[in-house]
Amino acid sequence: MVDAVIVGAVRTPVGRRKGSLATVHPVDLSAHVLRALAERTGIDPAQVDDVVWGCVSQVGEQSWNVARNAVLAAGWPETVPGTTVDRQCGSSQQALHFAAATVLAGQADLVVAGGVESMTRVPMGSSVHGGMPFSEQILARYRGVAGVAEDSPLPFNQGVGAELIAQRWRLSRTQLDEFALASHEKAAAAQDAGAFEAELAPVALADGGKFEADEGVRRDTSLEKLGELPTPFHPDGVVTAGSASQISDGAAALAVTTSEWASRHGLRPLARVHTAVVAADDPVTMLTAPIPATAKALRRAGLGIEEIGVYEVNEAFAPVPLAWLAETEADPERLNPRGGAIALGHPLGGSGARIMTTMLAHMRDNGIRYGLQTMCEGGGMANATIVELL
Numbered sequence: 001m002v003d004a005v006i007v008g009a010v011r012t013p014v015g016r017r018k019g020s021l022a023t024v025h026p027v028d029l030s031a032h033v034l035r036a037l038a039e040r041t042g043i044d045p046a047q048v049d050d051v052v053w054g055c056v057s058q059v060g061e062q063s064w065n066v067a068r069n070a071v072l073a074a075g076w077p078e079t080v081p082g083t084t085v086d087r088q089c090g091s092s093q094q095a096l097h098f099a100a101a102t103v104l105a106g107q108a109d110l111v112v113a114g115g116v117e118s119m120t121r122v123p124m125g126s127s128v129h130g131g132m133p134f135s136e137q138i139l140a141r142y143r144g145v146a147g148v149a150e151d152s153p154l155p156f157n158q159g160v161g162a163e164l165i166a167q168r169w170r171l172s173r174t175q176l177d178e179f180a181l182a183s184h185e186k187a188a189a190a191q192d193a194g195a196f197e198a199e200l201a202p203v204a205l206a207d208g209g210k211f212e213a214d215e216g217v218r219r220d221t222s223l224e225k226l227g228e229l230p231t232p233f234h235p236d237g238v239v240t241a242g243s244a245s246q247i248s249d250g251a252a253a254l255a256v257t258t259s260e261w262a263s264r265h266g267l268r269p270l271a272r273v274h275t276a277v278v279a280a281d282d283p284v285t286m287l288t289a290p291i292p293a294t295a296k297a298l299r300r301a302g303l304g305i306e307e308i309g310v311y312e313v314n315e316a317f318a319p320v321p322l323a324w325l326a327e328t329e330a331d332p333e334r335l336n337p338r339g340g341a342i343a344l345g346h347p348l349g350g351s352g353a354r355i356m357t358t359m360l361a362h363m364r365d366n367g368i369r370y371g372l373q374t375m376c377e378g379g380g381m382a383n384a385t386i387v388e389l390l
Contacts, residue, residue: 002103002104002106002258002260003104003258003259003272003273004099004100004101004103004104004256004257004258004272004273005256005257005258005259005262005269005270005271005272005273005390006096006254006255006256006269006270006271006272006273006356006360006387007041007043007255007256007257007262007267007268007269007270008037008040008041008043008253008254008255008267008270009037009199009252009253009254009255009270009353009356009357009360009361010033010036010037010040010199010200010201010252010253010357011033011199011200011201011250011251011252011253011350011353011354011357011358012029012032012033012200012201012202012203012211012250012251012252013196013200013202013203013211013212013213013214013215013250014214014215014216014248014249014250014344014345014347014354015120015211015215015248015249015250015345016215016216016246016247016248016249016345017119017120017246017247017248017249018120019120019215019249020203020205020211020215021118021120021203021211021249021250022120022121022249023205023206024118024203024205024249025061025118025121026055026061026062026066026116026117026118026121026122026249026251027061027062027066027069027070027073028073029116029118029203029249029250029251030053030066030067030069030070030073030074030114030116030251030253031070031071031073031074031075032074032201032203032251033114033201033251033252033253034051034070034071034074034076034112034114034253035074035075036201036253037112037114037253037254037255038076041255041267042266042267043110043255043265043267045074045076045077045080046076046077046079046080047109047110047265048076048080048110048111048112049081049102049107049108049109049110049111050080050081050082050083050099050102050108050111050112051067051068051070051071051080051081051082051083051111051112051113051114052067052082052083052085052095052098052099052102052111052112052113052114053066053067053070053082053083053084053085053092053095053113053114053115053116053349054084054085054086054087054090054091054092054093054094054095054113054114054115054116054349054350054352054353055067055084055085055086055091055115055116055117055348055349055350056086056088056089056091056117056124056127056348056349056378057117057119057122057123057124057125057126057127057348057349058084058086058127059122059126059127059129060121060122060126061118061121061122062116062117062118062122062349065082065083065084066084066116067082067083067084068081068082068083068084069082070082070116085098086349087278087377087381087383088348088377088378088379088381089314089316089346089348089351089352089375089376089377089378090278090352090375090376090377090381090382090383091115091348091349091352092113092114092115092252092349092350092351092352092353092354093351093352093353093355093356093373093375093383093385094278094352094383095113095114095115095352095353096113096254096256096273096276096352096353096356096385097273097276097278097383097385098111098113099111099112099113099254099256100256100273100276101276103256103257103258103261104258109257109258109261110255110256110257110261111255111256111257112253112254112255112256113253113254113256113353114251114252114253114254114350114353115251115252115349115350115351115352115353116250116251116347116349116350117248117249117250117251117347117348117349117350117351118249118347119247119248119249119347119348120249121249124247124348134154134155134156138155139155142155142156142283142284143155145284148284155284156283156284156286156378156379157233157286158286158287158316158317158378159232159233159239159244159317160233160234160284161284161285161286161287162233162239162244162287162316162317162318162319162320163233163234163237163238163239163319164284164285165285165287165288165317165319165320165323166237166238166239166319168285168323169319169322169323169326171238171318171319171322171323172238173227173231173238174223175318175322176238176239176240176243176318176319176322177223177226177227177240177242177243178223179243179318179321179322179342180221180226180242180243180318180342181221181222181223181226183315183336183339183340183341183342183343184217184218184219184221184339184342184343185339186336186337186338186339186343187214187217187338187339187340187343187344188217188219188339188343190337190338190339191213191214191217195338195361195362195365196213196214196338196358196361198361199357199358199360199361200212200213214343214344214345216246216248216343216344216345217339217343217344218343221242225242226240226242226243229241229242239317239318239319242342243317243318243319243342244316244317244318244342245314245315245316245317245340245341245342245345245346246341246342246343246344246345246346247345247346248345248346248347249347250345250347250350250351250354251347251350251353252350252353252354252356252357253353254353254356254357255267256273259272269390270360270364270389270390271360271363271371271387271388271389271390272387272388272390273385273387274301274370274386274387274388275297275300275301275384275385275386276297276383276384276385276386277293277296277297277300277383277384277385278293278381278382278383278384279292279293279296279381279382279384280379280380280381280382281380281381281382282380283379283380284380285380286376286378286379286380287316287317287319287320287376287380288320288323288376288380289376289377289380289381289382290313290314290320290324290374290375290376290382290384291323291324291327291328292382293374293382293383293384294324294328294372294374294384295328296384297372297374297384297385297386298372298386301386303370303386305328305329305330306331307370308330308334308370308371308372308386309334309363309366309368309369309370309371310334310337310359310362310363310366310368310371310372311330311334311335311336311371311372311373311374312335312336312340312355312356312358312359312371312372312373312374313335313336313340313373313374313375314340314341314346314351314355314374314375314376315336315340315341315342315343315346316341316346316375316376318342320376321335321336321340324374337362338358338362340355344358351375352373352375352383355373355375356373356385356387359371359373359387360387360389363387363389364389367389368389369388369389370386370387370388370389371386371387371389372384372385372386373385373387
């Protein structure tokens, strides 16, 4: 049986906005993880059939097909093609799905999937400037819907969606702040234990220094500090900057092939891409699609939630994984065990591959057979991926 396996996974440390990676061009950041992936796996870049790269703000330094530019910047052969995809925050998770589908179909032997986002150098929303992505037909469809003002020029707002989720699942400010604090505590504990070291490719900086660790983890935060933050999306809301993902810079890469090709070329598979799905839900609430995506993935996989040893649900906003827990009845101890985007950061187009890289390392370190990753995406979509440790 033909399968799709991941034979390498690597990521940069995640930088805060205007932090350590602010001076690094996103093409060079992408090139860095491509080179690191080749070095660590031993793959010959000349054998890569395609590079599928996720990126959300495809404008400015991230325009003109950042995937192809990354290949060239990495010094890989000019014969290696690349394409850039946008499924919003799930872009590099979708890149993994495309890579797996391509090798399963026999259209390629070796595909590199990953993504990048420099939210410092290409701020979120940059690609909207100069035009309105929502036509009058979309506006007419959603004006007046709960959560959308009649006079709103933009019917979709993720922060408002997070507040709507908190209302629907009756999540309190205290619950959100406690979840956010736990994310920082788990990430700090993982750093202290050296749990991230094997997956990281430190980045050499122009000043001669080296960026070696995720810098978003706030070890000095507390419930008291989180409780002092304002609620920007609603005056009586519960979501704050502290219970939302951090604006970040980073990149990650995964090498995907078949077991047969890996064996012939002396590569050791880390995990099999067991099941890969995408789902969509209400675009106004926007962030609930991980729930139906998870159900769809489990149904296709023939697995129960109790058989999954680790879940990575992107912490775009704390209400997202909390609502997911409530609906799936999953074990909260298995959720984001090394922290999530609230602590580690969320470099949009690179997050799917970053999360997968971290989850694979946790599975390997703890002998976990099945892992599930899902993340909410702009437009009310979500990818879900189940991987099996090999």
